[in-house]
Amino acid sequence: MVIELKLADYLEMVRHARALAPIEDCGLLGGTVADGVKTVEKVYYLTNTDHSEEHFSLDPKEQFAAVKEMRANGWQLLGNWHSHPASPSRPSEEDKRLAFDSKASYFILSLHGGEPVLNSFHVSREKKVTKEDLRIR
Numbered sequence: 244m245v246i247e248l249k250l251a252d253y254l255e256m257v258r259h260a261r262a263l264a265p266i267e268d269c270g271l272l273g274g275t276v277a278d279g280v281k282t283v284e285k286v287y288y289l290t291n292t293d294h295s296e297e298h299f300s301l302d303p304k305e306q307f308a309a310v311k312e313m314r315a316n317g318w319q320l321l322g323n324w325h326s327h328p329a330s331p332s333r334p335s336e337e338d339k340r341l342a343f344d345s346k347a348s349y350f351i352l353s354l355h356g357g358e359p360v361l362n363s364f365h366v367s368r369e370k371k372v373t374k375e376d377l378r379i380r
Contacts, residue, residue, distance in 0.1 A: 339370045
């Protein structure tokens with residue numbers, strides 16, 4: 244699966260995550276799916292109700308409002324995203340355990356070690372992790 248993200252959205256994710264660090268930033272991804280390509284139309288920034296440096300929980304009311312907006316725009320919930328302020332851009336054991344939707348893309352933005360790194364992952368029902376083809380344009 245190819246995933247397309249606008250450069251402006253990527254840069255805003257980095258800015259937002261850096262502003263919240265060392266707390267993990269998080270949110271949802273809304274967009275379209277056509278011809279094997281997921282196109283992110285909007286990045287949603289949600290409150291990490293855990294206020295933690297090592298894990299996140301999305302605010303349920305904000306989640307509901309974001310999904311409602313996606314539906315109003317004819318978009319789908321493509322997945323979610325969160326930052327790793329002090330670790331690499333790969334799913335932690337907790338991230339894998341909490342990955343319940345095998346159709347979703349899981350974006351992880353690492354701020355660790357200089358330049359930010361954003362990757363997208365698919366997590367199967369068996370918790371097998373596969374890196375997706377993320378293209379920032």
